[in-house]
Amino acid sequence: MAIDLERAWTLHDQVALRPEPFGALAYHFGTRRLSFLKSRKLLDVVRCLGEHASGRAACAAAGVSEGELPAYARALETLAVSGMIRERAK
């Protein structure tokens, strides 16, 4: 699956985030899976997903540059596949 950054996304409500020096740990209480967010900026993106009209807007708000966007899109895609983030209605 390729993530659609034009759509609106949000953190799954059963997911807890714990900031760490390297980024953050994300734990899904429903699937009992643990994921590692490997940068603080990615944590910022994930945290603000629900407040923005699109994934792209959330990335921009967290300070992700155009050049960094492909890497962040891949990271968000991984999180979407494991159910950590989900699409929401705009």
Place this chain on the structure above:
Amino acid sequence: MSAVAAPAGRLVDHFETGLDAPICLTWELTYACNLACVHCLSSSGRRDPRELSTGECKAVIDELQRMQVFYVNVGGGEPTVRRDFWELVDYATAHDVGVKFSTNGSRITPQIAHRLAVSDYVDVQISLDGATAQVNDIVRGPGSYATAMRAMERLAEAGLAGFKLSVVVTRHNVSQLDAFKAIADRYGAQLRLTRLRPSGRGADVWDELHPTAAQQRALYDWLLARGEDVLTGDSFFHLAAYGDPLPGLNLCGAGRVVCLIDPVGDVYACPFAIHDAFLAGNVRDEGGFRRVWRESELFLDLRRPQTGGACASCGFYDSCRGGCMAAKFFTGLPLDGPDPECALGHGEPLLSARDPSGAPRSSVDHSRRPPPQRSCDEDPLADYWRVVDGEH
């Protein structure tokens, strides 16, 4: 576990220097147990009179919530024999601390099974060490196979999908891996295989029960072929030296990402290391668990860069990191040398050369003694056995 790629250094380096709080921790709620498994890593049997009270347990949960520990692996002993077990489970989940508990299944009534099926925040792990009663009951005691199978049947009937079937791999059950998988599949459970450690009473049987080198290789191949379908709790990271790593972090997390709280509140580096040498502090100490985790000398020491010792020159050191600290310690091998079950066979000459009677023993032993002879002696389990099956 999965790592989400984005710019950063190697994740494993961050873990080796420790986290502000454990990712998860093992919490043994009681040393009391109705079974007497020959390999019990906590030498359980009798309750310890100093065990944490309900209030003290709740205070620990409050602290884990503040530290954002996502979940605890609850064990024992048999944790469900504590009268306040369900009260503590409910308290934890209401405070954002998920619970996965290990049980021999003796108290999984249909009502309990139903209750577990409707909770997202509680996971259950049924212990079974043989795919047949014959193989299981030698290790876990007469009737324990039937008990575990009945519990799994009840969980499946209640509609709980994805609970865990937990197996300690031994010389006698390693040929039953496919049969274990079939049992797990039959009940909609997920199979979890873990390593036999020479910890607790496990020290007495390890020489006879640990898989042979050939069995260990077959186990690795079997696990590698199953991928994430079979859980291992990162138990076999020492086998990464065979080639590809198994799924997981592949590092010893002791004092860095995991630890153990024992029934009396003692904090050890890992569940397999109940010994004074790995005792970091007690949750009853000033500053509580948080201070033990963040400031204890032992944990700070474990988070310093490891040199690799005798293993440093081995080309596979980056894969296995020297293996399991507890396995080395309790077999009497040096901590800075190879794992006794080193995939390359470097542990074997050391094992044959050592004097097994010189291996360190834990002073913590709650194994049941023969029944009391005097009428004034009370069975330490007496209180617990008043809890009636199905009461909850």
